[in-house]
Amino acid sequence: MPIEFRPDSNSAFDASSAVRISFPRVLPATLSDGSEVIEYQYTFRHDGERIASLGIFGTEALAVHENGRERIYTLDLGASEILNSIIDFKEEIGNKEDVSAFIRAVAQGLVNVFSNQPSIFESIRYIAVARIDSLNQLGIATPDDSLKLRDGVVLLASLLVPQKQAEAR
Numbered sequence: 001m002p003i004e005f006r007p008d009s010n011s012a013f014d015a016s017s018a019v020r021i022s023f024p025r026v027l028p029a030t031l032s033d034g035s036e037v038i039e040y041q042y043t044f045r046h047d048g049e050r051i052a053s054l055g056i057f058g059t060e061a062l063a064v065h066e067n068g069r070e071r072i073y074t075l076d077l078g079a080s081e082i083l084n085s086i087i088d089f090k091e092e093i094g095n096k097e098d099v100s101a102f103i104r105a106v107a108q109g110l111v112n113v114f115s116n117q118p119s120i121f122e123s124i125r126y127i128a129v130a131r132i133d134s135l136n137q138l139g140i141a142t143p144d145d146s147l148k149l150r151d152g153v154v155l156l157a158s159l160l161v162p163q164k165q166a167e168a169r
Contacts, residue, residue: 001016001097002016002097002101003016003019003095003097003102003105003106004016004105004108005019005021005105005106005108005109005112006112007034007052007090007112007113007115007116008104009095009116010023010113010116010117011023011113012108012109012110012112012113014105014109015069017046017093017095018046018047019044019045019046019051019093020044020045021044021106021109021110021112021113022042022043022044022045022048022113023113024040024041024042024043024110024113025040025041025141025163026038026039026040026041027039027041029057031057032159037057037059037087038057038058038059038060038073039055039056039057039058040057040058040075040110041053041054041055042054042055042056042110042113046093046156048068051089052085052088052089052092053090054082054085054086054089054110055082056076056077056082056110057076057100058073058074058075058076059073059074059076059080060072060073061074062122067090068123068163069121069122069123070122070123070125070153071119071122071123071124071125072124072126072127073114073124073125073126073127074127074129075107075110075111075126075127075128075129075160076129076130077103077107077110077128077129077130077156078101078129078130078131078134078153079134079137080134082139083134083135083138083140084138085105086090086102086106087099087102087103087138089106090102092164099140100135100140100141100143101143103130103135103140103156104143104156104157106136107128107130107156108128108156108157108159109156110128111126111127111157111158111159112159113134114159114161115159115161116120117134117161118147118161118162118163118164119161119163119164120163120164120165121162121163123160123161123162123163124160124161125158125159125160125161126158126159126161127155127157127158127159128155128156128157128158129149129153129155129156130153130154131152131153131154132148132153132154133152135140135154138144143152
């Protein structure tokens with residue numbers, strides 16, 4: 001049965017496997033090249049027991065357009081260690097789904113945990129991406145319907161949290 005992590009409070013839950021992705025610990029980080037990034041530390045739980053953890057680096061950008069502002073958080077799942085961790089998690093829970101579809105489902109779960117985090121200042125978009133060559137090196141096919149972004153990057157998942165309207169006083 002395909003895995004589908006649906007937003008559930010400040011987490012994402014897949015009913016078929018009873019696995020929950022908890023809201024991540026979010027920390028500032030500095031890469032070896034000196035660039036500043038965000039580190040997301042996720043925990044996967046089954047019946048309250050931790051069964052996996054995943055650390056992902058990401059970036060933040062602000063887009064300003066005629067309809068307002070949008071803050072964009074990008075989670076980079078392109079490192080082979082991250083992809084291998086997701087594949088190990090797939091095997092641990094005994095999921096029989098295609099590896100590529102499973103990675104996309106987990107990526108959607110990773111962004112879905114933020115569905116209840118609106119801002120009164122701007123809309124917020126969360127995206128999970130991977131490098132096509134990283135997927136190919138592990139023998140993972142890039143789905144034909146995937147949105148390919150610049151520089152050999154493919155979009156795995158996306159979530160838009162609309163700006164919350166300020167309440168009148």
